[in-house]
Amino acid sequence: MAIKGLGTINYEERTKDTDYKKRLNKVMTEREAVETFLHDGDSFCIGGFVMWRQPESVMREIARQGKKNLSLIDESGTFEGIDLLVELGILDRIDTAYAITRQVGGISGTPALERGLKEGLPRPVEAGGVLATPKDKVKSDMPPLKIVDWTNFQVALRFVAGAFNIPFMPCRSSIGSDIPKYNKEIKEINDPYENKPLILIPAYKPDVAFISVQRADRRGNGQIWGFKGTDYWKARAAKYVVLLTEELVPTEKIYENPGLTVIPAYCTDAVVHLPFNCHPTGCFGCYTVDSINFISLLLQRQSREGALKWLDEWVYGCKNHFEYCDKLGWEKLDRLAKSEHKLNRIPG
């Protein structure tokens, strides 16, 4: 028996404005996605792990849109992308295990953070309750950028707890060290069953998770090849999930390898089809790390003037990621892809 009126309901229309997760077609441009989901004062996280499968184009888009007062949580991010936002004073707080003034062969891996710590520019830095910009160096009246120290496992457990929808996860990492001593959000208890020390890691539910995947369909099923990082936990913990995909495929293609779908459609709010979105980091099976670009941009950004010039050229000088790729040269990106394909390849 036909149900009266069912044919006239346009479900696509009905769910259009209110519930992104229920849409059948979630494809958006990167600009739209950042505008729609990330607002001033929000917290966000990015997928991937040091130098690999990290949506760097999103960092440039956030800078382009001039967002303010964001906080970022990441276990070990590409310091380059985070440093870009630090340079602009966009971040209020970073929760991380490793993204700090690292040295890359004698040059600073995060020049902006280092300037912040030593010279108070663009804003002072206060790290882990241990280090802070010396008072006589603080020039601006902007509140300091707060850095909170965790370990990788602890940051990952924050997402796991967030995804479990419980307030904390217990673990046995770093008991007795200074990380739980200075990080007041970590609680040390004697567990009620065995009466032994244990530390509790609070849950975290970021507002937005930007996650790069190799393959996704329009409805938002994301497939990942290679290491998974903490990505599928991030996708379950975050309020909004934006997938940036190297390849947009019909759902039939997803059916071929369902085991690789680590982010099912019900997690996803938007799908952005953006090849090479991880550049200058790499993407397993798609393209390798652009070390030449990475080192040369670090060299350029060692001084504040150089960094601002770099921003003018590569962030504000390009309207979107495709203009960035045009500027860089597609033949170079192609070369990076060729190099990766000699080692790893996503089956067609």
Added chain:
Amino acid sequence: MGHLYTTREKYAPEQLEEMRKKYTSPELVCCAGSREIIDREVVFVGIGISDLAGAVAKLVHTPNVILVAEAGYIGFPSVAVLISPADNAAGTMAMCHQSLPEVFIDQQSGFIDVAYLGFAQMDKSGNVNVSYITGKQLKMNGSGGGGDIASSAGRVVYTVEFNPRQWVKKIDYMTEPGFLDGSRDARKKANLVGGGPSAVATNRGVFRFDPETHELYLAEVFPWQDEEDIEEVRKSFPWDLKVAEELKIMEPPTERELWALRLMDSTSNYILASVIDRPIGKIILAGKLNLEGYDEYLGLQEKALREILEFVS
């Protein structure tokens, strides 16, 4: 563990003098570190020198170890030195592609036998700081998974280039728990899973921890390290460093170990400390940011990877 010993008498004085200059510090650290593993162990590798040591062990000494990188790669044939624990080379021919929390969960369950780590500061009881250096220097770095690994891996082998500044009475900030206050069951009381640090491999000898007092002592030296050299090493410590009664003399790096090292670090990212000395630095400084530069650098990488893949398959 700790095989490949020799005697000083085996070498003539001129030979020793020649050997002292022959090897670079990272080479010595990696080779000494690579000898710390037992075959079939599960080995957690970090990046840079600590990964190189694991790679040399896998290629030369202990072919059946399972290498694990924290981003989620397990059981890879150490295809190249890793720039990041998420490196594609670790994914190539890996037994398992996992996620990061799972690797650490496995570690907390006790599956990881030994891990390689580096450090910036260490105290008498093997507690380590890699994050915050206070005072005039004002440095930060972040421990990444170091705190987790030092807490839970069966044992930890630290691989670092010797630097007198790294030994301190009290570390500025503890990221990696060693034997904590040094008391006999400090780690057990703290409910830490792993056994704590077992060795510190440097270019000026291998240090170990006293099983009773958990105090760091000098256990092994290279053949060219004479009394004078050992005294100099001892003076770098702010406490009275003990030296093993039966100080062992290590073999210098073998041909095979050096071959493995060069094969792995084909672009000299870790053997050369400064970026401007490395092939990539030279390409960038020559202004070759065009396709030609990319061809040159990536070609170099690919050639080395081809050689390694041929060897391991």
